[in-house]
Amino acid sequence: MVNTIRWEYGDDGLVLLTLDHPGRSANVMNEEFGASLVATVDRLEAERDRITGVIVTSAKKTFFAGGDLAALLRLTPADVETSAAETRLLKNAVRRLETLGRPVVAAINGSALGGGLELALGCHHRIVLDNPAIEIGFPEVTLGLLPGCGGVVRTVRLLGVADALVGWLLRGQRRRPQDALAHGMVDEIAADEAGMMDAARAWIVANPDATQPYDRRGYKIPGGTPSTPALAAQLAAMSATLRKQLKGAPYPAPRSILAAAVEGAQVDLDTALTIEGRYFTELATGQISKNMIKALFFDVQTAGSRDIGTGHPPVRRVAVIGAGMMGAAIAYVCARAGMRVVLKDVTVEGALRGKAYSVGLLDKAVARGVTTPEERDAILARIQPTGDLADLAGVDLAIEAVFEDPALKHKVYAEIEQVAPDALIASNTSTLPITVLAEGISRPEEFIGLHFFSPVDKMPLVEVIRGERTNEATLQRALGLVRRLRKTPIVVNDSRGFFTSRVIGTFTNEGVAMLAEGIPASTIEQASSQAGYPAPVLALMDELTLTLPRRIRQETAAATVAAGGTWQPHAADAVIDRMIDDYGRPGRSGGAGFYDYRDGKRVGLWPGLRDSFGGTNLATPFDDLKERMLFIEAIESVRCLEEGVLASVVDANVGSILGIGYPSWTGGVLQYINQYEGGLPGFVAHARVLAERYGDRFSPPPLLLAMADRGERFE
Structure with missing residues (x-):
């Protein structure tokens, strides 16, 4: 058996347990750790009379990384009994540790997430290094799970039901050491490792019992317990809030966490651990946790670990041309990452307004205690607003973020090349083909698309678009920049709309087409929410503005006809045109769209929708509404893969969740097809049903048909 816990016995009777899984970069809660923990606790109990205390620490950069996600990914409903038994084994070992009769201290010298924090909670005292890189928390809910080794039970008993749920369990917060101390999860902060160990020994001496x-x-x-009137009222409000947040979407983990916390608070600790274990096993052997683990951990890791080459000159100075909302935000994230930024607009006043975006974000960060005033000032000092083209001289990279007009963009590229002839040039376009834009560049092989998503400071994805002549070195330098910005890249090949804009357009068009069919707007919004989309489809259309998809449609139609093709109108087109031309409702930025707005805030669906587009069609099955949105994006993604726009399944799944809001419970657009009942053949069969009912756009593409016939999956 591989031993993952080193034992050192000191002359003072202290046992130092060092978590150190051989051959792994991090300690994980797997079968080998479970066996090691049981053997270690057996020995502690056998030698208790000569032991004065125990310190648990780690030999890795992290204290403990949590559960073995690869093992969890392999679980199926057939593994319920095995999974439950392994969970009980771990729970019992931690319980025996905390009832050893000797003081046990967790010396947390790195991040303690999930199972690592659960192990630390099984100690009587927790000391953590004051290192801002360390994270403490329970991220399980973000992967469709709950803390299954006593995390729910102990957090509730230490902090109370409400504080445990809101502060730690339901949202998967990761807190820095000082924040974890303030929220009651750790007991002490140490300046360095020597001080941490000294503090651990001192606490043991002072607390022998x-x-x-x-x-x-x-x-x-x-x-109090849930029967306490004040807490009962709090829990009722919390449950209502959770229902409102989930909107009927199939995310069982938050509901299970709430249930395990409430039920466990009403019984003894051992029974509470059993309840928690049952909920964990149900989630761990279910499909939704598999989808989320695969996409949000393994696929994101794969996308973020792309080859960025060696020997490329580092990007130290960036120019962002266009200080509107996107340009200002791109300037901010580049400056935050340590790069000097020239923020160029038509006038210096426009550039100063763009820099004000960074000022606002950083002032809020200082007010929340996330950033110090010194850090804020240093970031702002790296942003140089200007209206003078000459200030771009010497930049390593120029990111163009101007209006979506090829002629304007070509003019900008010519200006950049005049003053910064050696700079790598990138466009933040969301739809225009990179190969077409490269026609305005003297070195098209050093031109690439960098499609950021709004709000740039929060959205984790960048779509990197390779034009027909973009070379490998340019791609690698672009990927290096994305990594430095701490964002996840997907790489796609050139096409109008690329991957993300093209696929999200099918989602929004489908929602608007439902309106044209006379389906009530409120029903459409409810269907998209219950499917798991973070924003209802008509509300999202208002945010994007109705004029944007119309302009994209007109440009695409013109390009299709120019290339000798035939343009096929969509049922959504007439609705969008009437909203803009007949009613003057272009979306939120125009003060009116599918929704009414008051002082810029959405106040409700526009009542005129019923008179304008019907709203009496109650015959369409509600499940069809949900599946039409999910299916149309998945089918369009298959077409992108078929046409070579997408280079990998990972890019499809990661890009759809992180970039365009495809529901994370699915695991992404192509994983949704994999996990559909009956697999690919089952998806194909239902796509044909939808095609018969709602149109040929749901017909399965040839690639999907061929893969289904061969019994394959998207891997």
Whole structure:
């Protein structure tokens, strides 16, 4: 058996347990760790009389990384009993550790997430290094799971039901050491490792009879049990808030966490651990956690670890041309990453307004204690607003973020090449083909698309678009920049709309087409929410503005006809045209769209939708509405793969979730097809049903048909 825990016995009777899984960069909660923990606790119990205390620390950069996600990914409903038994084994070992009768201290020298924090909670005292890189938290809910090794039970008993749920469990917060201390999860902060170990020894000496608070006679959960009237009212409000947030979408983990916390707070600790274990096993052996683990952990890791080559000159100075919303935000993230930025607009006043965006973000960060005033000032000092083209001289990279007009963009590229002839040039276009834009560049092999998503400071994805003549070195330098910005890249080949804009357009068009069919707008919005989309489809259209998809449609139609093709109108087109031309409702930025707005805030669906487009069609099955949105994006993604726009399944899944809001419970657009009931053949069969009911756009593409016939999956 591989031993993952080193044992050192000191002359003072202290046992130092060092978590150190051989051959791994991080400690994980797997079968080998479970066996090691049981053997270690067996030995601690056998040698208890000569032991004065125990310190648990790590030999890795992280304290403990949590569960073995690769193993969890392999679980199926057939593994329920095995999974439950392994979970019980770990829970029992941690329980025996905390009832050893000797003080146990967790010396947390790196991030403790998930199972790592659960292990630390099984210790009587927790000391963490004051290192801003360290994260403490339970991210399980973001992967469709809950903390299954006592995390729910112990957090509730230490902090109270409400604080445990809101502060730690339901949203998967990752807190820095000082924040974790303020929120009651750790007990001490140490300046360095030597100080941490000294503090651990001192605490053991001062607390020879340490026990967990909840094991002491008369202990009561802070804030009371769910039968306490005040807490009962709080929980009712919390449950209502959760229902509102989930909007009926199939995310079972938050509901299970709430249930495990509430049910566990009403029984003894051992029964509570059993309840928690049952909910964990149900989630861990279900399909949704598989989808989310694969996409949000493994696929994101794969996308973020692309080859960026060696020997490329680093990007130290960036020019962002266009200080509107997108340009200002791109300037901010580049400056935040340590690069000097020239923010260029037509006038210096326009550039100063763009820099004000960074000022606003950083002032808020200082107010929240996330950033210091010194850090804010240093970032702002790296942004140089200008209206003078000459200030671009010497930049390593120029990112163009001007209006979506090829002629204007070509003019900008010519100006850049005059003053910065050696700069790598990138466009933030969301739809225009990179190969077409490269016609205005003297070195098209050093031109690439960098499609950021709004709001840039929050959205984790960048779509990197390779034109027909973009060379490998340019691609690698672009990927290096994305990595430096701490964002996840997907790489796609050139096409009008690329991948993300092209696919999200099918989603918004489908929602608007439903309106044209007379389906009530409120029903359409509810269907998109229950499918799991973060924003209802008509609300999203208003945010994007109705004029943008119309302009894209007109440009695409013109290009299709110019190339000798035939343009096929969509049922959504007439609705969008009437909204703009007949009613003057172009979306939120224009003060009116599918929704009404008051002082810029959405106040409700426009009542005129019913008179204008009907709203009496109640015959369409509600499940069809949900599946039409999910299916149309998945089918268009297959077409992108078929046409070579997408280079990998990973890019499709990651890009759809992180970039355009495809529901994360699906695992992404192509994983949704994989996991559909009956696999690819089942998806094909239902796509044909939808095609018969709603149009040929749902017909399965040849690639999908061929893969289904061969019994393949998108891998």
